Amino acid sequence: MSFLDRERIIAKPGFSRWLVPPAALAVHLSIGQVYAFSVFKIPLTQSIGITHSVPGDWTQPSLAWIFSIAIAFLGISAAVFGRWVEKNGPRKTMLAAACCFGGGFLIAALGVAWHQLWLVYLGYGVLGGCGLGLGYISPVSTLVKWFPDRPGMATGMAIMGFGGGAFIGSNLSLTLMDAFKTATSTGVAPTFVAMGAIYFLFMLFGSLIVRVPPDDWKPAGYQPPVQTQKLITTANVAVDQAWRTPQFWCLWVVLCFNVTAGIGILEQASPMIQEMFPKVTGPSGEILKKGISATAAGGFVALLSLFNMAGRFVWSSLSDYLGRKTNYIIYLLLGAILYCLVPMSGHLGNHIAFIAVSVVIISMYGGGFATIPAYLKDLFGGMQVGAIHGRLLTAWSVAGILGPVLVNYLRVYLQQRGATGVELYAPAMYLMAGLLTIGLICNLAVRPVAARYHYRDGSPSNNAPSRPTELTPEHSSTR
Amino acid sequence: MDKTTAPTSATQLILYWLIVGTPLAWGVWKTLAKLPALLQ
Secondary structure, eight states, X not given: OOTTSGXXXXXXXXOOGGGHHHHHHHHHHHHGGGGGGGGGHHHHTTTTXXXXXXXXXXXXXXXXXXHHHHHHHHHHHHHHHHHHHHHHHHHHHHHHHHHHHHHHHHHHHHHHHHTOHHHHIIIIIIIHHHHHHHHHHHHHHHHHHHOTTOHHHHHHHHHHHHHHHHHHHHHHHHHHHHHHOBTTBXXXXXXXXXXHHHHHHHHHHHHHHOOBOOTTOOOTTOOOOSSOOTTOOSSOOOHHHHTTSHHHHHHHHHXXXXXXXXXXXXXXXXXXXXXXXXXXXXXXXXXXXXXOOHHHHHHHHHHHHHHHHHHHHHHHHHHHHHOHHHHHHIIIIIHHHHHHHHHHHHHTTOHHHHXXXXXXXXXXXXXXXXHHHHHHHHHHOSTTHHHHHHHHTHHHHHHHHHHHHHHHHHHHHHHHTTOOGGGGTHHHHHXXXXXXXXXXXXXXTOOOOOGGGSOOTTOTTSOOOSOGGGOOGGGSOOO | OOGGGSOOOHHHHHHXXXXXXXXXXXXXXXXXXXXXXXXX
């Protein structure tokens, strides 16, 4: 039996489940670095010129593909390897994620040093993206099993780490680049090497301390409720059955549109606030309105990141009390209303109202990510929730492209027709409100999964789970 | 007995949480420093 096997990490009596969230956070705080990749954009466009771009240097559009490839491979790897993750347990998966993510940085460093962009795509994008996917789903499904009494809070803790990883990633990248920068180098390649090593070690720590509960384990004093909410099943659905259900696709649309809307704001936050609240000068050059400066816009982006992180924990924990469906009704309905208020705040010239609306929107964007694993557990049971979550994350890959494309292209289209300020963004905001309304309809359509999809021990029609013994008596029927 | 699965001590709990909490607190602190510009 290998040191990495699931059987080697089954917790013994006396083990506190509160040791597991640090393992999950070690992985999510690392892979959350992807949100801060943009800090490398400018230095990478100056690899040859060092202080400025020269012919032969990489362009910003070509570099934008690094992030897009990484997010695409996050979804693809989570979907493809979901069952492997469930079968092999979190230690092996977290170690694989650490190797992919750390190794991706090293290959990307070679790409920067040799000025071969395809190596950066392959390293950070493809290999690093696989590390993101494996690292994202494994701790989440482990925590769901450790906290059956509070699945929303548990997944919120881990996924909050993914949001928090951006804070560490951006500041660590800037600190390291400053340290490695010389007259002949931007310092990106050695920064990638250092970050690959640091993140590998941090994720390795997570993989070493993670534990899974014994099959029949329950928190002390916890009794699964006899009469529970209609949407919370006590049955299990195998992953290959789950994605044949209408519920899976309803949640796919919900996640996709909630993320599309949020990413649209996140990605454009800095230019958006500056263009919606510009400096206004009078005929004689006197300043009538100060407007939002680039530095202040940086503060706005930081504020959004904080609410993105906090929303993941707060909203997801709240879902344990309100119910998952109710939480998504709030995200989608309130979100749609707030998106319509964004242009209004711009027309009124009230940047405080704009900031207030934006931070609530972004908190619900984060909340949407964090609540989805618990929603899946409610509907499909905990047996293969990691694998099902993995397949649902393809919605994120689609949204990662859809959100920025919609906002950017609409903005460019309107700019070419002479629009300025608020008018550059208003149609995109109304479009996002429309997408959230479609998501709301899909969420309202979610009903309990039909019994014909439920896993029955030994049934050949269902793909046998890796651990059929997990089907304890209380998992035998749907209420 | 495998030491890592021995009954959990308070020291172990505090240590693990500190290991993951410290970098996060550092990142948040550095980011908060950018906020005053927005409020001016």
